Amino acid sequence: MTERQMEVFFDIHNGLSREGPGSSQSTQIAYSCVANKPEVPRILDVGCGPGAQTLCLSDLSPAEIYAVDNHAPFISRLQQAVAEKHLEHRVHPTLTDMTKLSFERGTFDIIWAEGSIYLIGVENALRQWNPFLKETGSIAFTEISWLRDDIPANPKKFWLDSYPEMSTVEGNLKRIADCRFELSGYFVLPESDWWDEYYDPISKKLPALYEKYRDDSAATDVLHTHEKEIELYRQYPDYYGYVFYIAEKPRGSV
DSSP states (O other): OOHHHHHHHHHHHTTOSOSSSOOHHHHHHHHHHOSSOOSSOEEEEETOTTOHHHHHHHHHSOOEEEEEESOHHHHHHHHHHHHHTTOTTTEEEEEOOGGGOOOOTTOEEEEEESSOGGGTOHHHHHHHHGGGEEEEEEEEEEEEEEOOSOOOHHHHHHHHHHOTTOEEHHHHHHHHHHTTOEEEEEEEOOHHHHIIIIIHHHHHHHHHHHHHTTTOHHHHHHHHHHHHHHHHHHHOTTTEEEEEEEEEOOTTOO
8 A cells, every 4th residue: 555545544444443353252252262271371462453352352361461563543542441441560552563573482372363464474474473472372363264165256356456365264274284283263253243343333434534535536545445345245245254263383393
């Protein structure tokens, strides 16, 4: 995206509770699938956005959580929420680029990535983040995935243009195995995870944004793309979706 397109993107997303499909219920299910959890795990939440899942994880256990994102307004929002909940002693929002993490090896029991792993790719992320996990650590992430083979032309073209690395569930399971992780579980996020905290709030904002940017073609192009993405999912929810993958680092791996 150009700098202008990024400005409009964040205007669309400003104030959303989540930066992608998800829900507290799905976070809770995924957390229950994580193997070998200590009583007080240390969690790295990568690409945390405004931190809905971060706060959910803090409710699920007394974990110490490091939440990182490279967009300062998201970190500021999460810092405010953390302060309001008096969680400063164990939830640490940090402005950091996920490609430049500087934690010591073996720091975390769990690495969490809801809606963010696509930014660097599944295999690349699994290989880069593996060293930060303890010997029995786990990783949990969501990734948009094809759910069927007979994909209609419209969603296939849109998503392959937007995200050429998009794969099937089976393809992502192979990526996990190729990176020497052992699958603990996976499940498709329900359609409500797309609508309740993500697409519906965006849809409500679009009319005012079209008015705001009516004389700005670059901006309206970004609005049109969001509108098209929403309409495609409305028509084709059986063909693709977000999938939660949970995998364990094999004992003795480095």
